[in-house]
Amino acid sequence: MSSFDPNLLPYYNPDVERRVCLITGGNSGLGYYTVLHLYLHGYAVYLAGRNQQLVSNAIESIKKEAILRRSKYTHSQLEKRFLGTMHRLQIDLLSLDSVELATKEFKQKEKYLHLLILNAGIMAVPYNKTNDGFEVQLQTCYISHFLLTDRLIDLMSSVESDVKVNESNDKTEKCDIVICNKFGTVIKDPRIIFVSSIGHWFAFFHYSLDYQYNYFPNIIFTLFRYGMAKCAGIQFTKTLAKRHPSILSVSVHPGIVLNTNLFSHLTHLPLIGTIFWVFFQIFAWFLGVTNEEGSFSSVRCSLSDDIDISNDNGKFYSTFGIEMTPSRIASNEKYSEESWAWTVQELNKRGHNINSL
Template identity: 50%
Template structure:
């Protein structure tokens, strides 16, 4: 039984709650969507490929039907209801696309209860986006920052309009890989050095540390919203490793290495999603005791690295990001 079966189920015809997740068409995102949908949430899957997301919506509906067929008749008729699934176009490698996705979403919904910044890219070669950021920094940190900040007014309105339910949440998918950022590096660091297959990990670590800083700063500045970072576990069968496993010839070696590692230390995609679903739905998580925290495999609270915990560094990351966005003509209301 999936561990989140004990989390509350909603009847969307009486209690309509909306979630938005980036990259919900594959990996841990897919199973996060599946369980939010089974729990009665209206889920927007924001992705860059319409066809991939629509295919995943079809599969999600089939998987949900199969799971519902295992419910008792009482569960399926009076306790558990399916939510709904929609596609939202977003490409995190384009800040204009992020802003446009927010505008589209605001035209469709008046409330947002859960925002999950799940989409990510790992250990890619150094390459600049059209916005002038390294692809990993933008996908893993800058774009989730912008998306969250642009949706913040809607999340705050939701908190005001629904004072009696659990507060709106922002979940950021960090990674244990944030620990690779063992020192507070200047956010302008590109680590564009050789051997590239080593320095690429520092960019990943930098981005995932910045994401934890972001959640901690937001928790401090916007105490109406419950902000959390999550490491889902080592989940080796997602597409996150595909750059490496698709390399000619040595790709097969990487694939074998990842499979062996996963056999000993890994969790399945669905177990990885467990941590995210718990952070999204657990009613025992509160603003007073959990805001800004980091959760690891299985949704268990953990301490991130010393660099990620440091609030002076978090403030520096925040100021750097606001400044970078403003240089590109994007203002974030203070």
């Protein structure tokens, strides 16, 4: 087991350096613990979720857990460890219009964003299409996150545009590059994290995102569709890292975490669901990690100074934030560009024009 300790990661004092995070799916599973740790480290965290009651419940529960954990800190630790804030944001990733509305609401509240965690996901559900015409897993895990990133990147993005001319106008002196977003706010160390999965290996051959793979038996092909969505997410962060080199973009596999809601469709199937449940419990006992441990790859990639833009942009991290090589398909630059182009084209076709990516 890893010796990862989130308490060793940097803490931010919101009165000195207010840092803002938006996370999708922060109300349950791994996302819940990711929010807890960011809150404990001083972040203003927006939990973007589709059910506001569940989000409110999570916020209340995280506050209680944070009080409990802080009660175990020493006095000197309390002086250096600052609590952040938590906020709700309405978003349903099954609807592109909802993504648009969420980003508008967010922009009314915040003028900058340091950390975007694309965490929400569904897995192994029956074949279905959203009203936007995408397969449900593809839209929830990948397409909506692509649109969300496009709409928010100008709040975190570093436009290397303004060159500060030094007072003396001495052209021999080196000019400083001012890194700021469109509101002129300097964004220090912006990061985008896509929560992918080891399941991206299910997409083991070169696929087209256009293909629906709606064949019998669903239990096999649904996993392939999930794999495609998670593979596309890794490709997305790799291409982001190339196109937006001043933002650290990485993807993670949290670990095998069998007590989240992710597997609920499988465990609720009539009869066979019980078999799945027993299998998952046995599997989790030997190979699984807890929900909190499952959050550590995201937590490390969010906060650690050891992961930096010059060496690590575009990388893939596994459980506890250990670097890992993704599949051949996920790593392929040509395929990644193809997925990117397809996504832009499909979103444009639906009137959700991609402007900033």
